[in-house]
Amino acid sequence: MRGVSVHQQTAASPFIRACRRESVPHTPVWFMRQAGRSLPEYHKVREGIPILESCTRPELAAEITMQPVRRHSVDAAIYFSDIVVPLKAIGMDVDIKPGLGPVIAEPIRTRADLARLRDLEPDDVSFVTEAIGLLLGELGATPLIGFAGAPFTLASYLVEGGTSRNHERTKAMMYGDPELWRDLIDRLADITTSFLKVQIEAGASAVQLFDSWVGALAPADYRRHVMPASARVLDAIGGYGVPRIHFGVGTGELLGLMGEAGADVVGVDWRVPLDEAARRVGPGKALQGNLDPSVLFAPSAAVEAKAAEVLEAARASGTGHIFNLGHGVLPSTDPDAITRLVEYVHTSTER
């Protein structure tokens, strides 16, 4: 396994050390969605290439992954991919429409539909292994974060047929036919597990399990209908020893359960201060977050004041901290504002 030697190389990085709640020379920083839509060099290399195709071209995916590392000097790269890539890889008819997001041609709504969700084999995503191979040389001691969508979020796309504001069909299945729901989400847990294993074995030093939409659920429903599947994923990759980050938006009520599901690091959106998040998550886990992405539209002085508040709450939390936004970089963010923010976090936390 190529993974092992890579992990030794990145183990001393501030990012990996912070994930493990070890001392760091400065607070490490990366940004969700740092690779992609906010960067002019991204739009340039992707010109005329549909997004899902760009994910499956190893050289292009590697280049897009590297762009923010070169430009912003962030402490980790996040593998450029999309939440629906593993679904496409097992043969689902899925496309990403600009302004709309993923569109599933034939949604999954009945027990018969489940048969269309076959297991993911490493060969289905050989482009991932290849892209990560290209990346490792250039990244050196900078860790690469692998990523996958969590079972609930994948299920919502599949059941609704695309992005949904209210997830009403998904919830109707969850409440109305809990057995079908459980079989669906367990199958997605297996696909997600296989996809993350490929990334780790290719050399990713950490992974993030993104449950983008799970903040739409009340805690009791999360515990009953979702947490077992997410725990199954996190448990299945536990043996690799790479830090597992678990994140969703609007999950203030779920932070404790998302940690319990088996995360080493819990990502927090900007609505819950990190010291309060630490109380909800409990001991033994690091935190990632949580500057409001909209703050980057304010003047520098205001950005630094808000970043200082995040760092102060992180210090008060008394656990490991990876600085990030509370959600992805917004498309019209000024890239220079991001670069300045990385510098600010690095210099103001130097030990």
Place this chain on the structure above:
Amino acid sequence: MRGVSVHQQTAASPFIRACRRESVPHTPVWFMRQAGRSLPEYHKVREGIPILESCTRPELAAEITMQPVRRHSVDAAIYFSDIVVPLKAIGMDVDIKPGLGPVIAEPIRTRADLARLRDLEPDDVSFVTEAIGLLLGELGATPLIGFAGAPFTLASYLVEGGTSRNHERTKAMMYGDPELWRDLIDRLADITTSFLKVQIEAGASAVQLFDSWVGALAPADYRRHVMPASARVLDAIGGYGVPRIHFGVGTGELLGLMGEAGADVVGVDWRVPLDEAARRVGPGKALQGNLDPSVLFAPSAAVEAKAAEVLEAARASGTGHIFNLGHGVLPSTDPDAITRLVEYVHTSTER
């Protein structure tokens, strides 16, 4: 003031008694968005009439307000209006586009723009007084709830120019030019206050201040940049003695502050169980909510099981409870499912 005699007539209703935390013969029920898009009779009477025009025709607004009361036997009517009606009434160029929501032709972004926000005079909304006059006879002892958008939500529409997912321009103003922000939101507080006063003086027995988008803010920002303006509205109408309901979506972190702002009843979305909400809100306030609107897409048995969970948490909260959804009725909800839910709540809580 016509208001006074109306208030005597509705004071014994289960809805008003629950708002005041007095004993009730059964748990009262109403639904946000009960009037409007989910009802075929609504689409029929509005055929060919743009929504903002329907709000300004007294007979039509009264008819739409009454439709769910007749069909579902809910315990209160909510005055049919739209959040942007007072902005339109003071001369802003605002339209509601199907599928898009409000669109503001010239957004408010500079100090000079503030001059376009003049005070609201009762004559600007004489159609409201007239519509409520028509309603009172038919409603009898059933209370009418007046409503208005809260200053933050109005500000977001005005600054962004319409519905926004991330409110980045609004937050950039809030963080980058807090004085301009304060002047904007204070002006909106005065407009909202005038609009609610008209409704109460015409005969509304309660009001709901809707802060639809405020869940996008962290508690410290809410306290510093928004709460004073909302408190100004709630305080200014306190003398009427009508219950003041305060609601926003995704406001789990803000429930205590939204109560503190001067609410008699705090509305809760479905993410926080009502007994936990009661702990956050503190004593002396009733609660409204909080069934997930998506639950209504599940079979009846599942709807009743989830409604029973809400009623159980409400009992455990030990305070007054008005049953509602945790957000508005979704457009494609089956009206019969709503009627059955009202019956279920009434019969299962009969004392």
